[in-house]
Amino acid sequence: MVTGYVSMILHSHMPFIRHPEIEDSLEERWFFEAMSECYIPLIEVYDNLIKDNINFKITMSITPPLMAMLEDDYLQKRYLEYLKKSIELSEKEIIRTKNNKELNKLAYFYNERFNKLISIYKSYDYNLMNAFKKFDKSGNLEIITCSATHGLLPLLMVNPETVRAQLATGIQSYIDCIGHSPKGIWLPECAYTYSLDSMLKDFGIQYFITESTAILNASPKPRYGTFAPIATPNGVCAFGRDMESSHQVWSNFTGYPGDYYYREFYKDIGYELPMEYIKPYINKGGIRLDTGIKYYRITEKTDKKEYYNREAAMEKVREHGSHFASSRFNQINHISQNMKQPPIITCPYDTELFGHWWFEGPDFIDAFIRKSAEEWTNYELITPSQYLEKYPMVQCSNPCPSSWGENGDYSVWINKSNDWIYRDLHSCAEAMVRLADTYTNPNDLQKRALNQAARELMLAEASDWPFIIKNNTTVEYAVKRVNTHIERFDKLYDDITKNKLDSKYISHMEELDNIFKNINYEIYKKDIY
Structure with a gap:
């Protein structure tokens, strides 16, 4: 008998x-590692x-930058080269480790894996969005969006x-792809503030995911805590993170990923083998990098790993x-006794935890879903939208401004180390609004420049x-990225307003920062909504 629901997001x-x-x-390489360790293994699990x-239900956000990269021809070709190099290295490792039975077995494992x-x-024509769209169409996966x-x-x-503009572009990118x-x-x-819900309503969004503090400190106090969604004053629903299930995965001390039998993240042959051997498989500048071939398990808090x-x-x-399945069973069994509707346990995680930081993470998701499909369970897997369809009566309560960062506030993203960023961002945003309000009938070159400035x-x-x-x-890379995009924006603004546009420069910027092919700068107009 179903007495509750679990939503993994x-x-x-x-x-x-x-x-x-x-x-x-x-x-x-960050992207290539995520493809090899997270996205493709999850696709294999779903398949x-x-x-x-097994009729599973799971929810995934896929952000517009990730969608764009997964569909990008240049990156698809580069990733294929990366995979071929990984296979070549694993073949060499089979030869190198032939006199060590344990290592040789692992070398064969990595070769088969690659x-x-x-x-x-x-099989998905080198475009992983083909896979995710297939699962979305089958009803097993609910893909949700994010800001641009x-x-x-x-x-x-x-x-x-x-x-x-961030919301409009993110949603339009989703529609274009999905x-x-x-x-x-x-x-x-998971950063929320009071004025967001009216914007989300304008864009037709039914629900969003929050940190538990957004729900627990909402006003008025929600009757069921995080075990049921709440509706903002504008009718957009918020699902709060469940802390018990989160702790079982995320905890540094008792979380599953830290088990001694799991693979050690920090020992990779890219850092351990002689340079002359490993050089073709790391950065061409000679910088040592992870290769994805790691031979040790976590063992214990010791340098001598097994x-x-x-x-x-x-x-x-x-x-x-x-x-994890038994814990949800017990949790729901206890909670449901004090609720007039079946509870929902909302379990949001970063996808990249499963496979990258926790190598066995995709296999854990597979094991949990298979266990959840057994008859003994008292819950079903569900997506947030399916829960709202079943139980549309939702308590109205205003979520508390919060995030899922340290301290539950915004301090990770604005503090003494990085607050300088926002002066430039706000200045450029004001300039972008002026451009959108001023150039109501641009010629083709002006329109391209305006769209690129928005990008x-x-x-x-x-x-x-x-x-x-x-x-x-x-840090150096992050600072450079902020400054580079600000400098490009400033140049485009200057060229537009002084009518000295350079078509070659615009084409070059369009090639480098080619995200949001259907972007429309007019989304920045003050009176568009």
Whole structure:
């Protein structure tokens, strides 16, 4: 008997990291790693579930930059080259490790894995959006949208026009790719503020995902906490993250990914083998990188790691998948006794956790879904929109401004390390609004320049850049990306207003930053909505 529901939601996002101007971009490898470790393995999981007649339901946001990169011819070709190099390296590893039985077995595992990846990639005509659209059409996957470049909307609200532009462009990109309007949205970083719900309503969005604090601190206090959606004053529904299920996966101390039998993330042959051997498979500038071939398991808190055992890891996956399913069973059994409608457990995660940081993550999702399909369970997997169809009566309550970042606020994205970004972003946003209001009947070249200015502004607004700066990772790259897009915007603004447009320069910018092919700068007009 069904007494509750579980909604697993995977947020799939990468910044727009397409660099045809660089021979061997380090950042493009972020994308290739995510394809190999997250997106293709998940596609394989979904295909196998369908093959085994398991009627699963799962939700994924796929952000516009990620959609654009997955469909980009240049990146598709570059990824194919990357896969072929991975296969070549694994073949060399089979030879190199022939005298070590455990390592040699792992070398064969990676060789088979890379060949499987390229086989799946080819089967979808080198475009992974073909796979995700297939699952969307079958009803197993609900794809939701995001803002255009994952800009942190509450911090951009100084200029409401730029927030509307982010939403309009993101939704239009979704429609252009998927073929229908989105029902839900993943607000970037789950960041919400009061004025957003009216905009979401204007764009036909039914629901969004929030951090638990947005629900628990809502006004009036929600009757069922995060175990039921709430409706904003404008009727857009909010689903809050469940903390128990989140803790089981995300916790640094007790979360599943830290189990000693799982693969160690931080030991890769790209850093360990002699340079003359590994050089063809790392960056052409000689910078050591992850190759995806990692031979050790987490073991314990020690530098002496034991070899990875795939069979033992898969046994742990089944154990953890079963535990996660049993936990949802017990949780729903307890909660449902005090509710007048079946509860929903909302489980949102970054897709990139599953496969990249947690190598066995896609297998865990597979194990959990298969366990959930067994008769003993008291819940069904569901998407947020399906839950709203079943239970349309939703308590009205105003979510609290929040994010799923540290402290539950916006401080990760605006602090002493990165607050300088916003002065330039707000200035450019004001300038973009002026351009849209001024140039109501542009010629073809002016229109191209205006559209490109809109692209550059949106790319500068990505929340990835302040996040990287705050976390002190690839800071130089993030700072360069912000400054480069601002400089390009400023030049385009200057050229437009002084009527000195250079068609060659515009064409070059259109080639480099070719996202949002159907963008229309007029979305920045003050009176468009």
